[in-house]
Amino acid sequence: MSETLTLVAIGIFQTIAIIAFAPLLMGIMRKVKARTQKRLGASVLQPYYDLLKLLKKDEVVSDQSSWIFRAAPWVMLVATATAALFVPIFLPFSPFGTAGDILVMLGLFGLARFFIMLAGLDVASAFGGLGTSREMMISALVEPALFLTIFVVSLTLGGTNLSSIVAASAGQFVSGVLIVPSMLFALIAFFVVMLAESGRIPFDNPATHLELTMVHEAMVLEYSGKSLAMIQWSQSIKQAILLALFVNLFIPAGMASSIVGIDTAATSVVSFIAKVLLLSMLVAFIETRTAKWRLFRLPDLLAMAIASSMIGVLFFYL
Amino acid sequence: MVDSMILAQPDILMLSSAGLLIATFAVVVRRGFVDWLSAYRYQSIVLAGAAATIAYFAGAWEIYIAAALTLLIKAIIIPKVLLRVTRKIKDELKTEANPYVSLRLSVVIAALLVGLSYALTRQMLPDSTLDKVASTYLPVSMSLFLIGLFVMVNRRLALNQVVGLLIIENGLFLFTTALTHGLSILIEIGIFADILVGVVISSILLYRISQTFDTLDVGELEKLRDD
Numbered sequence A: 001m002s003e004t005l006t007l008v009a010i011g012i013f014q015t016i017a018i019i020a021f022a023p024l025l026m027g028i029m030r031k032v033k034a035r036t037q038k039r040l041g042a043s044v045l046q047p048y049y050d051l052l053k054l055l056k057k058d059e060v061v062s063d064q065s066s067w068i069f070r071a072a073p074w075v076m077l078v079a080t081a082t083a084a085l086f087v088p089i090f091l092p093f094s095p096f097g098t099a100g101d102i103l104v105m106l107g108l109f110g111l112a113r114f115f116i117m118l119a120g121l122d123v124a125s126a127f128g129g130l131g132t133s134r135e136m137m138i139s140a141l142v143e144p145a146l147f148l149t150i151f152v153v154s155l156t157l158g159g160t161n162l163s164s165i166v167a168a169s170a171g172q173f174v175s176g177v178l179i180v181p182s183m184l185f186a187l188i189a190f191f192v193v194m195l196a197e198s199g200r201i202p203f204d205n206p207a208t209h210l211e212l213t214m215v216h217e218a219m220v221l222e223y224s225g226k227s228l229a230m231i232q233w234s235q236s237i238k239q240a241i242l243l244a245l246f247v248n249l250f251i252p253a254g255m256a257s258s259i260v261g262i263d264t265a266a267t268s269v270v271s272f273i274a275k276v277l278l279l280s281m282l283v284a285f286i287e288t289r290t291a292k293w294r295l296f297r298l299p300d301l302l303a304m305a306i307a308s309s310m311i312g313v314l315f316f317y318l
Numbered sequence B: 001m002v003d004s005m006i007l008a009q010p011d012i013l014m015l016s017s018a019g020l021l022i023a024t025f026a027v028v029v030r031r032g033f034v035d036w037l038s039a040y041r042y043q044s045i046v047l048a049g050a051a052a053t054i055a056y057f058a059g060a061w062e063i064y065i066a067a068a069l070t071l072l073i074k075a076i077i078i079p080k081v082l083l084r085v086t087r088k089i090k091d092e093l094k095t096e097a098n099p100y101v102s103l104r105l106s107v108v109i110a111a112l113l114v115g116l117s118y119a120l121t122r123q124m125l126p127d128s129t130l131d132k133v134a135s136t137y138l139p140v141s142m143s144l145f146l147i148g149l150f151v152m153v154n155r156r157l158a159l160n161q162v163v164g165l166l167i168i169e170n171g172l173f174l175f176t177t178a179l180t181h182g183l184s185i186l187i188e189i190g191i192f193a194d195i196l197v198g199v200v201i202s203s204i205l206l207y208r209i210s211q212t213f214d215t216l217d218v219g220e221l222e223k224l225r226d227d
Helices: A002-036 A046-056 A067-086 A102-122 A126-157 A162-174 A181-197 A225-250 A262-289 A295-316 B012-029 B033-058 B061-088 B103-124 B132-154 B158-180 B185-213 B218-222
Strands: none
Touching (some): A002 A046, A002 A067, A002 A262, A067 A102, A067 A225, A102 A126, A102 A162, A102 A225, A126 A162, A126 A181, A126 A295, A162 A225, A181 A225, A181 A295, A295 B012, A295 B103, B012 B103, B012 B132, B012 B158, B033 B061, B033 B132, B033 B158, B061 B158, B061 B185, B103 B132, B132 B158, B185 B218
């Protein structure tokens, strides 16, 4: 009984950690990006200051909007925070794994995205509609790539339960397998999908307010105050979840393969933080190196992700 | 539950074939000549590693030399030569603007070609007749061959014919080495000299084409009439 309680406590701690530190991760990525562009950049805590400032501000809601506009940020925040419950972060274990697997997590992301797209259309401003149609195009193309990737991952690691596949990945590493070829192709596909889902640069520029290029920013252009804070926060949580998932599935080095002892737990916490930091720096470097792609070239990149995961499936069956 | 098959030893053969395929896909997805060359360079490095692995398995010193020659000629000399010769060609002539089949479709087609070559190899040569090296590398070499052919047929740019040819040659090299465990070193050197001369000649030809017709589009070349 007490063991179950400990496990639940660990799970809740993991979830709270990812929700609380997600803006910090965003801040670190912005800082790295700024430094690589020879700018000084804002403090890594800037996302927190932004959130606090937005929370204090008054909110302006268009009188043309319906309840969807007001509900969407809440739905988004709750859906992403719930998705954080299912993701094993420091340990290959999440106590709520029985309640939801990787498909539920993606479904929650889909729910959040659906509501924010509705909200973008709801106010009937030109920008909202523009951003929504672009987002719909990208998400419709991301979906097949994402599901093929998940298919490869679950075939290779056995199942869609996040706890068990992360544990299987860590177990493989412990038994001396650096990377399975099918997972190598899934890694490439998942990296592209991760950039698309979290709205990073070849797909969307999170820092832009230029009407020709913005996707996500255009959708949430009408939001202000507390709602905007919620949207930004859930965006950073989503990104942190995707980074954590990438690290835990594909780079299992240092992760404990089972929940034993405090020393292995410490190793996996430290190695997890190091890996996520390195990965986010890599993403920031890529953002500095590449320009945002033209909208109609994005399907090329996603086709590459699809092809890569197709070959992953092929390699699995060999 | 983890399949015990997956928990086998780190499989260097599979990983190197994955590397070869990734490099080939880089040629399919990229548009610029320099990008293709860097993908080809990377592919040749992996190919040299694969050849060295075959040499290790077969215990033949000739293949080590072939691997070293691959590294020297294909990863260093050929890209350098091609870059040097095409340096004077304008940049806009060196990017593929509109291939016959769009890039995103050609990536999917390339993936299907990989699948096809695996299926064909399985059909023709059951695993029992081959050793491990051959059964891993044969389908990869076939897919290099098919994708190289596809790249040659699909793209309008004459530079692509050279890159496609080089990919096909890489596939052939892998094919012979994996199947026969090394040709005579004399033949290998002959092939390397052949490909080197071929690249030099074709790049000179490319330069002449670009100078005379101010385009490298093979579709345009068809329209020429002697009048």
